[in-house]
Amino acid sequence: MAIGAGLAVGMAGIGTALAQYSIGAAAVGATAEDEKNFGKGLVLTVIPETIVIFGLVMAILIWLRI
Amino acid sequence: MFKPARMTRVLLGGHKSHLEDVIETLHDEGVVHVEDFADPTGTTTIGTPLEAGDQASALLVHARGLLKTLGADGLKGKGMRPHDPEAILREAREAIQPVVDETSDLRHEQSTLDAETSALAPFASLDVDLSMLGDIRSIRGYLGTVRTDPRPALTAAGVSFDASVDGAHVAVAVAAHDAQTADRVLAEAGFSPANLPEGASGTPRQRLGELSQRGAEVIARMQGAEARMDTLRAEWGPRLAALERHLSQEVDKTQAPLQFAVTETTFHVEGWIPVDKANRVQNALAARYGDSVYFESLGDAPRGHDDHGHGGGHGHDDHHDVDPEDEAPVKLVNRGLAKPFEFMLGLLGRPRYGELDPTKLMFIFFPLFFGLMVGDLVVGLVIMLVGHLLKTKKVFGIGGPAVGRALMMGGFMAALIGGVVFGEALGIHFVVDEKYADEEPSWENILGMDIPYEDEPHGFFYKTGYAPTADAYALDAGGSGHGTESLQQADENATTGHDTNATAAHGDDGHGDDHGDDHSGGILTPHSKVHVSAGGIVNLGYYSKIHDIQALLVWSVIIAIVHLVLGLILGVRNVAASHGVTLAIQEKVSWLIILASIPVAILSNGDTTMLAIGVGGAVVGIVLLWIGTAKVLGVGFISILEVLGFAGNVLSYTRLAAIGASKAGMALAFMAIGFDVIGGGSYHSVVGWIVYLIGMVAITALAMLSGGLQSLRLQFVEFFQKFYTGGGRAYQPFGGRRA
Numbered sequence: 001m002a003i004g005a006g007l008a009v010g011m012a013g014i015g016t017a018l019a020q021y022s023i024g025a026a027a028v029g030a031t032a033e034d035e036k037n038f039g040k041g042l043v044l045t046v047i048p049e050t051i052v053i054f055g056l057v058m059a060i061l062i063w064l065r066i
Numbered sequence: 067m068f069k070p071a072r073m074t075r076v077l078l079g080g081h082k083s084h085l086e087d088v089i090e091t092l093h094d095e096g097v098v099h100v101e102d103f104a105d106p107t108g109t110t111t112i113g114t115p116l117e118a119g120d121q122a123s124a125l126l127v128h129a130r131g132l133l134k135t136l137g138a139d140g141l142k143g144k145g146m147r148p149h150d151p152e153a154i155l156r157e158a159r160e161a162i163q164p165v166v167d168e169t170s171d172l173r174h175e176q177s178t179l180d181a182e183t184s185a186l187a188p189f190a191s192l193d194v195d196l197s198m199l200g201d202i203r204s205i206r207g208y209l210g211t212v213r214t215d216p217r218p219a220l221t222a223a224g225v226s227f228d229a230s231v232d233g234a235h236v237a238v239a240v241a242a243h244d245a246q247t248a249d250r251v252l253a254e255a256g257f258s259p260a261n262l263p264e265g266a267s268g269t270p271r272q273r274l275g276e277l278s279q280r281g282a283e284v285i286a287r288m289q290g291a292e293a294r295m296d297t298l299r300a301e302w303g304p305r306l307a308a309l310e311r312h313l314s315q316e317v318d319k320t321q322a323p324l325q326f327a328v329t330e331t332t333f334h335v336e337g338w339i340p341v342d343k344a345n346r347v348q349n350a351l352a353a354r355y356g357d358s359v360y361f362e363s364l365g366d367a368p369r370g371h372d373d374h375g376h377g378g379g380h381g382h383d384d385h386h387d388v389d390p391e392d393e394a395p396v397k398l399v400n401r402g403l404a405k406p407f408e409f410m411l412g413l414l415g416r417p418r419y420g421e422l423d424p425t426k427l428m429f430i431f432f433p434l435f436f437g438l439m440v441g442d443l444v445v446g447l448v449i450m451l452v453g454h455l456l457k458t459k460k461v462f463g464i465g466g467p468a469v470g471r472a473l474m475m476g477g478f479m480a481a482l483i484g485g486v487v488f489g490e491a492l493g494i495h496f497v498v499d500e501k502y503a504d505e506e507p508s509w510e511n512i513l514g515m516d517i518p519y520e521d522e523p524h525g526f527f528y529k530t531g532y533a534p535t536a537d538a539y540a541l542d543a544g545g546s547g548h549g550t551e552s553l554q555q556a557d558e559n560a561t562t563g564h565d566t567n568a569t570a571a572h573g574d575d576g577h578g579d580d581h582g583d584d585h586s587g588g589i590l591t592p593h594s595k596v597h598v599s600a601g602g603i604v605n606l607g608y609y610s611k612i613h614d615i616q617a618l619l620v621w622s623v624i625i626a627i628v629h630l631v632l633g634l635i636l637g638v639r640n641v642a643a644s645h646g647v648t649l650a651i652q653e654k655v656s657w658l659i660i661l662a663s664i665p666v667a668i669l670s671n672g673d674t675t676m677l678a679i680g681v682g683g684a685v686v687g688i689v690l691l692w693i694g695t696a697k698v699l700g701v702g703f704i705s706i707l708e709v710l711g712f713a714g715n716v717l718s719y720t721r722l723a724a725i726g727a728s729k730a731g732m733a734l735a736f737m738a739i740g741f742d743v744i745g746g747g748s749y750h751s752v753v754g755w756i757v758y759l760i761g762m763v764a765i766t767a768l769a770m771l772s773g774g775l776q777s778l779r780l781q782f783v784e785f786f787q788k789f790y791t792g793g794g795r796a797y798q799p800f801g802g803r804r805a
Contacts, residue, residue, distance in 0.1 A: 039413040043782060046775045050714075053721040056728060060615050 005059035012055020019048035068422045071340045071797070073099075073366050073394035078335040078351070080359035085333050086116065088351070088359060089322050092335075093315065093801030095347050099395045100337040100800045101369070103327035113323025113333060122320060125151050126313040132158055133306050135166055136299045143307030151309055158302050165294050172288045178263075179284065183277045185261050189270045192230040194237035197267040206245040208238040213256030223247050315801065322800065338394050338797070339363075366419070368392040390793050394419040397797035403475065404429035409468030414782050415792035421640050424790060428781055431629065432472060435777035437479025438625075439725040440769045441611065443491040446481025448766055450474050476774065488726075489597065489607015492762055493733030496607050497529055499594040507737070512749045517598065530599045590617045611723075611730035618723035626719030626784075627661070630712070633788030634658055640789050652694025654788075660687035660709065715784045721776055729765055736761025 027041025076098070080088060092098050103112065132155065133139045148154055189209060198207035211234045220227050225244040230237045236257075240248040266273050327334040339347055348361050369392040396416045398408050400423070407428040417423050440446060453473030460466060489496045491509065497517060498508040510517050518524040593613040597605040609618060634657050642650035660683070667680025691705040736758050741747065745754025786792075 042775060043413055043778060046772075046779050047783060049772075049776065049779075050718050050721070053724050054717060056724045057619065057717070057720045060619070060724070060727065064616055 001062060001065070005062045008059040008062060009052070009055045012052045012058075015055075016048045016052040019051065020045055023048065068424070068426060070417060070419065070421075070423050070794075071342075071397040071399050073338045073397070073419065073797075074341050074344050075364040075366065075369065075394065076337055076339050076344065076347075077362045077364065078337075078359065079332060080355065082328065082331055082333055084355055084359055085113075085323065085326075085328075087354065088333075088335070089116075089319050091350055091354060092347075093319055093322075095343075095350060096801040097343040097347060097799045098335075098337040098339050098801075099797050100322065100325050100335060102325050103334060103336050104369070105327050110327035110329050110334065113326040113328045115323060116320040119317060119320030122313055122316040125155060126310065126317055128155050128159075129306055129310045129313055132162060133303070133310060135162060136295070136303055136306070138299050138303035138307065141303050141307035143304070143309070143311035148309055148312060151313060154305065154309055158306060162298055162302065165291055165298060169288065169291045169295070172284055172291060176281065176284045176288070179277055179281045182263055183274065183281070186270050186274055186277070189232075189235050189237065189260065190274055191232045192235060192237045192270055194230050194239070194269065195267065196262075196270065196273055198237075198239045199262070199266070200264055204242050206240050206242050206248065208236070208240075208248070208252060208257065208259065209262065210236065210257055210259040212236050212252070212258075216252055216255035216257065219251045219255060220248065223251050225251065318801065336369075337800070340397060340797075341366075366394050368394070368419075390418060390795060393794065395797040396423075396794035398423050398425060400425045400429075403471075406468035406471040406475075407432065409466070410472060410778060413778075414786070414790075416794040416796055418644075418791050418794040420643055421791055421794070422636055422789070424636070424781075424786065427632075427785075429475075431781060431785070432777050433475040433479040435722060435780055436476030436773045437481075437483040438722045439773040439776060440476070440480035440484070440729070441488045441490075441726050442484035442493065442729075442769075443481050444484075445492065445762070445766050445769060446477045446479070446484050449477030449480060449770055451477075452770065453477055473770065473774065476777070480769075480773070486604060486606055487608055488611060490611075492759075493730060493737070493765070495594075495610065496598045497596055499596050502594060507741075507749055520599070526601045528599055529596055530605060589620055592617065611726045612734070615723060615727050618726065619720050622720045622722040622724075623716055625722060626716040629719070629780075629785055630715060630788060631658065631661060633785045634661075637789035640791070644791075649694060649697065652690045652697065656687045656690035656694065657712070657788075658687075659690070660684050663687060715787075718784050719780065721780070725772055725776060729769055732765050732768075733762065736765075 023045050027037070027045050030037040031041050078088065092100075103110070129151075130139070133141070188211075192209075194207075194209070196209070198205055199209055200207075213234070215231060216236065216238065217227075217229055217231065220229070220238070220240070225240050225248050227238055227240040227244070227248065229239070238248070238252065268276070323333070325335075344363050348363070351359050351361055368388045396419050398411075398416070400408055404426045407425045410428060410432070411417075411423075411425050437446070440449065450473075453470045453476070455470070456473060457467050457470030484490055494512070495506065495508050497510045498506045503511060509515075517527055517529050520528050520530045522528075592609050594610060597607045599605050611618065634654050637654040638650050638658075641653050663680045663683030663686075665680075666683065667677055670676035670680055688705065688709065691708065692703070695701070695705040695708070740754040740756075740758035740761065741749055741751060744757055745751025748754070
């Protein structure tokens with residue numbers, strides 16, 4: 001069960017990382033072009049974070065044996 | 067309250083001879099958002115800049131240059147009307163230039179001295195006279211580094227020489243007639259000369275002393291120059307800043323005709339004015355020019371959708387294809403604490419004209435969500451402090467007044483929620499149930515305070531909730547005597563799951579099992595029922611971020627539904643205003659019907675009528691949505707996917723609980739490292755506290771970043787999706803304060 005919970009968070013984390021990798025790179029590029037884009041880039045970069053939060057919630061639910 | 071300022075479109079016209087004066091008047095009023103004049107008839111051309119413009123631009127460049135030299139380019143100037151900007155600039159340059167020149171000379175001198183010092187320093191221990199390197203006819207001098215000691219080779223070559231050697235650093239003097247031989251021998255020894263200026267005398271040590279003395283003099287003179295620069299900055303900075311402001315306004319004015327339409331003899335201006343300022347502008351123009359300047363207010367219908375009959379009414383019914391460029395510009399009207407959130411909203415884009423301005427809602431929900439995710443008394447207060455600093459400073463490009471203020475509000479809510487709901491400071495609860503006292507630290511135990519229970523004699527603070535009767539702890543029989551191991555076990559419990567761990571040592575009281583079993587009550591019941599009461603006014607500490615995660619997840623979903631329903635209700639209003647009531651029902655009310663039906667169906671509990679109402683309602687909602695989607699996108703079935711998307715939206719709010727729990731989990735990990743591993747199981751270990759506090763600093767930084775961004779994201783992505791279009795233009799009045 002611990003392995004299951006770990007996998008839930010870990011793999012969701014990998015998914016988020018893959019998504020944020022390209023968004024982050026694009027955001028840095030946009031910020032280099034115009035510093036005003038920093039805020040937008042930051043907000044866009046955290047959007048895939050939902051995936052890992054789903055993973056975390058699943059892990060918690062597994063941990064609670066639900 | 068939730069709407070941007072109402073605007074009206076105005077047309078101005080008059081004889082060209084009034085052009086400059088009208089520009090002056092409009093600039094002074096500072097409320098007209100001038101539009102580029104679009105002339106459908108093609109009988110007019112755009113105006114040309116006023117003649118004074120070239121000179122004003124040149125002077126403006128000059129003034130900005132001087133401000134930069136003074137290091138005062140961040141100064142904000144006060145309004146003024148100088149008589150002779152050119153003379154002021156000349157005077158300023160005459161005062162500033164000598165100091166600038168002196169500073170640059172001194173810098174140059176200092177770098178020369180530094181270069182010589184660093185070149186000479188390795189030779190400090192050599193005993194030679196540096197003048198031998200100069201122009202002496204009978205002697206040839208060498209100073210530099212070698213790979214091997216050149217003395218034996220020089221002797222062998224029959225050169226008469228005098229040398230001083232310190233490791234690889236050598237000084238050699240040879241008779242002039244032996245110079246060629248010496249050159250060759252030294253080259254073989256790998257000689258490379260030191261890069262020194264000529265004309266020095268004395269030993270290297272003396273010379274170095276001389277250099278450092280001169281260096282000190284240069285520094286002293288530099289400080290003098292800097293002090294004079296400071297005086298000049300104080301004297302000239304504000305004047306030049308005011309001049310800069312005046313000149314840039316002048317340039318703005320002279321450029322204004324580029325947005326006007328002109329004919330041979332007349333000019334026309336089109337623009338937007340907030341309705342409450344329109345009369346003021348009209349009166350100002352009438353007072354100065356009487357009837358010779360034409361002024362007409364056309365109401366807030368978009369350009370190209372003229373509907374004079376409405377006379378300023380809302381002509382939004384057929385908004386479908388209006389280009390935001392033709393709509394009135396959006397002036398957000400928020401004051402006080404809500405103001406910083408205009409900046410946050412700006413990250414996404416302004417609302418369209420006629421849409422609701424969600425700034426005030428962000429002001430309510432951003433700090434609330436931030437507080438729920440961070441939820442810690444001390445961390446919240448620290449974040450307030452950081453927010454205060456960020457108001458004036460930027461770190462990694464993040465900061466500014468808006469971010470600082472938002473963080474301060476978020477920090478305040480974090481402290482409040484952390485204190486009241488979670489009852490914790492620095493990741494440690496104020497009090498814990500006695501039956502968990504062995505597993506979990508609490509400030510009460512760490513500080514050795516014995517807070518009395520409600521029924522005992524007590525002061526302002528007392529514990530309430532559980533009475534410490536024997537019954538309540540009957541299950542805890544096996545749970546005593548953990549001693550120093552307890553912390554580690556608590557951690558294992560927290561990270562590995564209780565069930566495998568619910569061995570003899572813990573008996574049945576592993577906290578994971580508490581939720582439904584030990585305590586009567588529903589899913590929302592906290593595992594630990596003891597609170598600190600502050601004088602009976604407020605109880606502190608209901609939920610534990612980790613142990614009560616289940617309850618918190620449920621609360622998150624409840625908050626999600628409330629927040630999203632609010633979003634949908636706003637959506638009903640926005641769609642009704644821009645696209646009509648029918649689509650509002652199909653697009654948004656359908657959602658509300660679905661949302662209301664589902665609980666009815668679930669709670670029907672076998673009652674057929676209720677079940678029928680619930681399922682029927684959901685079907686009606688989905689059908690309405692299908693029709694609406696078909697109308698907008700052309701394909702209706704996408705609405706089915708949308709229904710699943712809504713579930714995703716709701717789950718997305720679980721981050722409110724999950725992020726708090728992840729921070730608490732990190733705190734637990736640092737606790738284990740600090741107190742268990744390093745502190746040997748004691749909460750009084752100083753090193754343990756240092757490690758723990760360093761961990762908390764990292765957690766606080768993460769909490770600020772993730773709390774802020776995630777809170778913003780919940781608004782932007784989940785909430786706004788339900789009602790917000792965005793893409794409106796900013797209101798930028800001619801002559802108004804520059805943003």
